[in-house]
Amino acid sequence: MSMAQVIRAAMKKQGVTVSQLSRQLGCTTQNISGKIRRDNFRESELQEIAAAIGCRFEGCFISEETGKPVE
Secondary structure (H helix, E strand, O other), X not given: OOHHHHHHHXXXXXXXXXXXXXXXXXXXXXXXXXHHHHOOOOHHHHXXXXXXXXXXXXXXXXXOOOOOXXX
């Protein structure tokens, strides 16, 4: 599973839209959509994205609610 797929799955599970995520991160929806489409992220961005959608990044997304990896 690509990182973009993991991010999409985590967003869906947490009920977060791309628009909401972009607002949380202080960037444009186009920027986030492009990064997801290209599957191009720095580790620091993955940590920020995870926190913004209620997860933590440990090489994978872990739900803060359940403590389990998002698949």
